[in-house]
Amino acid sequence: MESANYNPILENLHRMHRQFAVLIDEVNGGILRVRGLEERIAQLNKNLEAALKAVLNQRIAMDQKQAQLEENEKSIDRRRSQLDEAKNDREFTSIQNQIAASEAANAVLSDEILEGLDYLDTLKQKAELVREEIRNSETVLEDIQAKSKETREKAEEKIREMKVEFHAVERKLNGEHSMLYHRLFKEKKFDSLAPIRQRYCTGCNTVLPVDLIASVAESTHAFECRQCGRMLYLPMGHSMD
Secondary structure, three states: OOOOOOHHHHHHHHHHHHHHHHHHHHHHHHHHHHHHHHHHHHHHHHHHHHHHHHHHHHHHHHHHHHHHHHHHHHHHHHHHHHHOOOOOHHHHHHHHHHHHHHHHHHHHHHHHHHHHHHHHHHHHHHHHHHHHHHHHHHHHHHHHHHHHHHHHHHHHHHHHHHHHHHHHHHOOOOHHHHHHHHHHHHHHHHHOEEEEEOOEEOOOOOEOOHHHHHHHHHOOOOOEOOOOOOEEEOOOOOOOO
């Protein structure tokens, strides 16, 4: 039967677990923020590509309409010159009707061109807004990368320093306490320990039997909570009240 009191050791390990978890979040958090912003910039570049394509397509459409308008005006001029060559009133009236119809069509086409040019300006503005957002995002990314690199390097250095003490504390566990601890740590990593508060497992608030708490207090055996699967220990100053 093990007579050593492993509760202070487990409490110390739990404290170090929480410290490791915070440091790892600092390492991974910066990486995730950078990755998220990189993905955002990649999406913005796709949006810009689509916006520029829309500008190009609208410009082509406007050029085609403008060319059509100019061709129609030339056609109207040709028909006007034909008025003097009309052989009779009927032919003269027919040419006049053709000119009137062409002028009406050109008026509609001119309105479409004006509206299309306004829309082209809108598309250009949208593309420029996306381009500006890309520039701003890239500036933010550079800033985050610099700060994240500094934070990550400090956190990684602290982790390396703590690992020496951490493994030394782990080696203080013996027998079934060591076996249970390492098994649960392999499964749950830094969420593998839970202190007992009054009569509750703090990992899941399950009420624990009094005899189990007594065994944990005396380190008679190693116990894990049947509900949440965390290894139980009594923190310093524990009270059943």
